[in-house]
Structure formats: structure tokens, C-alpha cells
Amino acid sequence: MDLSSIAEKLNLRIVCGHQKLSVQVTGGYVGDLLSDVMANSREGYIWITRQTHQNIVAVASLKELAGIILVNGKDPEEDTLEKATAEGIPIFVTELSAFDIVGELYTIVS
């Protein structure tokens, strides 16, 4: 399933990366520890996290993740947004907790 369908079904707010919404999502990973995500995420995964600082962009870029979902209604920090826009990394915001959004995602992505 592609990012735009996921965003629509799960009512995600798209904050950047509009040009990459046709990217197919192959799986997902949840984590707030960056080394954990570096080690265990795979190309094409969507990453669910509560980290909003700019270092998440490098992780998503290096691992070629499909996009990032920020939980609990938290917007990315300003410099995160700038970097993600420059790198073309889609970021979404959900009002749901990580548990709830993953529950919904799992039924449509896996």
C-alpha cells in the first residue's frame, strides 16, 4: 500500500514530503532509540516514533524508509521539518498513541 492511501485511511496529517506519497510501504518499525531503528528497520518501512528532533531525518534517509509517523499529535521541530523537506522524507502526525496507530497500521500493511 502506498503512503497516500495509508495517510487517508488512518487520518494522518501530512507535514512534508508530499511529492513522495506514491512510495509503497513494505512494513513498519516502532522505536524511539535511533540505533535500534538503524539496526532493525528495513528499506520501505514506515517508522513510528515520538522523537521529533531533526536526527530522525538522517536515520530515515540512511535506511531509505518510506516515511515517519509522529505520535500523540506532536509536530516535528522546525529544523526537523526543514531537513525532511530538503531530503524529501515524508513526515506524518497522528493524534493517536504509538500502540493505537500501530494497531491500525498492522491490519492494513502486513
Next chain:
Amino acid sequence: MNLSYENSFEIQGGNFKKAGDISVQIKKVLQNLGVPRAILRRVAIAVYESEINIISYANKGIIHIQVSPETVSIEAEDEGPGIENIELAMRAGYSTATDKIREMGFGAGMGIPNIINCSDTFNITSEVNKGTHLTMIIQLTNNQEEKN
């Protein structure tokens, strides 16, 4: 494939704003050189964790990368506090990170284990109050996936 590349990148300790920039830059260069994707993934992790370690703990450091048709060699050398107990530092979950570093999602004690997992050859030397020197070699021929 006629791979040949060599470059050094300076890293300032404590500059979390730039954390990951060097790794992204190196990955792009290697991608353009035509380094296979499976190798790229391993290099990206090794360089990223080295970069984060220098930013988290050292005053400053250099990451040196050399690509030949056979190998990608990465050296990460820093001036900093050094590591008192290397055996502990290599253990998954062990970390001396401050709360500030941990809050950002670093310092989980996974950096060096991740590097080891992505390297075909790994070496670490460290001197307290001087610095730490990592050597990572990734073979371009066979063995292309992560070891785990």
C-alpha cells in the same frame, strides 16, 4: 566495477544538530560510485554509529573512508575521554551516555554492537583522556548481507 574513493570528514563533538549529516553525505557518494546496495546499508550503519559516538562523547574526530574494488575501509578517530573498559563498551546495552543524550534516543548501548554486526573486520583501541580509534572493514566481494 572500478571503485576508488578516499576522503576524510571532520566532526565536532557535541554538535547534535549536524548528527548524521556526514553519514548521509558518505552514503550518497558511495551510491553514486555504484557500491552495491547491501554494502551501502552496512556502511551507512557503521558510519552513522561512529559519527554519533564522536558527537556524543568526543571533543572532535575524523571519519576517514576508503573504497577499493575489494573493500570499504572506515576509520573513526577522535580526541576525547577515551573508553575505560572496552569490553563493557562492546556489550549490547552498556552505555555511559548522559540523560540529555538518552532523551534524544541515543546512548542505548547499541552503537558498537551495531558496528560490529555490520563489519567484516572490526578493531577498537582507546586511551583514557586521549581518544578512541575504530577501524571497520567491509568486504565488497561475497558476504553482502548483515551478519545477524
